[in-house]
Amino acid sequence: MLDANIKQQLKAYMEKLQQPIELVAAYDDSDKSQELRELLEEIEPMSEKISLRTEESNDVRRPSFSINRVGSDMGVRFAGIPMGHEFTSLVLALLQVGGHPSKASQDVIEQIQQLDGDFEFETYFSLSCQNCPDVVQALNLMSVLNPGVRHTAIDGALFQDEVEKREIMSVPSVYLNGERGARDV
């Protein structure tokens, strides 16, 4: 999945992990699941702090995977394969779950930590969308910083049934607690 150059860069990033993280994957029989398996199996050996296991729960999309700090539930999940424009989102999620500080301002970080309530976000993106990563990365960071925030980033092209059912025709489309949020146009 990853070429030698990218692998090397990613490995260098993974040295910055401060805390052990685990990738918890949910596969099915599809080709895309196989691709995801390959990707995650390439990432796992990049640091001793990364472990990989599979998920048995039926409540999750397949293929998908969550990124967790070991011993906690951060609620950061990708449904699909975060390559293309979302590759940066994957790298940042790995780092931030692993305790690497984000570049967000202290004001915003505190504001996020003080948010009160349960926020379950779902974002539909496409791999060719330029402004999707901003949204995906913002919501992932919020999930890392506040236990009340959870986020699944979904590749709309891969979950076409859902996209049809929810009548999603533009990305990024953000859902909060199952309700469609306003899109930034």
Place this chain on the structure above:
Amino acid sequence: MTLEEIVSRLDTKSDEKEAEKINQKDAFEVLVIGGGPAGAAAAIYAARKGISTGIAAERFGGQVVDTMGIENLISVPYTEGPKLVTAMEQHVKEYDVDIMNMQMAEKLIPATKRGMPHEIRLANGASLKARTVVLSTGARWRPLGVPGEVEYRNKGVAYCPHCDGPLFKGKHVAVIGGGNSGVEAAIDLANIVGHVTLIEFGAEMRADDVLQKKLRSLNNVDIITSGQTTEVVGESGRVSGLKYTDRNTGENHHVTLEGVFVQIGLVPNTEWLKGDIELSQQGEIIINDRNETSIPGVFAAGDVTTVPYKQIVISMGEGSKAALSAFDFLIRNSVDESESENEAA
């Protein structure tokens, strides 16, 4: 949406807090409204003169955020919109510039006397003051203005082909507009969707020859010229078709399709300035070659102005010019004089 935007939507009290903070700010010497390439350039040029500079923007980067490949920013052979925005933001942050993100300007209240501060009212109720202002609020996609467009926006009516194209895999879509952006969109979409119908209002497409040739070589693209789109039709909450009139024969046609990509140019973001500043018929801020507007001490730059050719590199140049003109204005309208007048009043 940026992190700050999302957080501020969830944090209901943030608006008040933010407004309070803004109201307490001193008057700027240069205040830039709009954070695209023109605004960023203006802020950097102003800050380099050592004068107090602020930039208020709805979203930093502006239209560049939604731009895919950029191959004509001289000395940068290839970059992408979001990457350029990050670089612009970092560059601005090299200087002492007060960046106020997510602020929408609502009204410009010009100074009553030359050299006195202007006031900018923001949507959150706060006000900013500045001795000179650079307006660089940019432009946005021009809407078709036909029935159904607003109703089915994001339900089949789209403005960003490379963002939303993949959601129309295998389907039939239309592209409205035969300029460069429309034809590029049609070529791009033809790879993803089942069928593309391009509708051009004029008798001929206006796109560059190479693009037109490429488009004609694709077998899943229909081209309709002299076609006036009259309605976007929908069914159960989503686009199901489009109506157009053949301008040669006057005949009405209906095309069954799932998506409509509108690519008919730009409209300047100047609604908030109407009546306060001189605008062209197209709604652009009229400027001269020094970026001066009809109001002394108020300058404008980039896509929001009458400058011909809306390009990133041009906006950057225009923003720089506007900041230099603002600086020139400041040194010619000395602070002491206006302040003593202020005291007298």
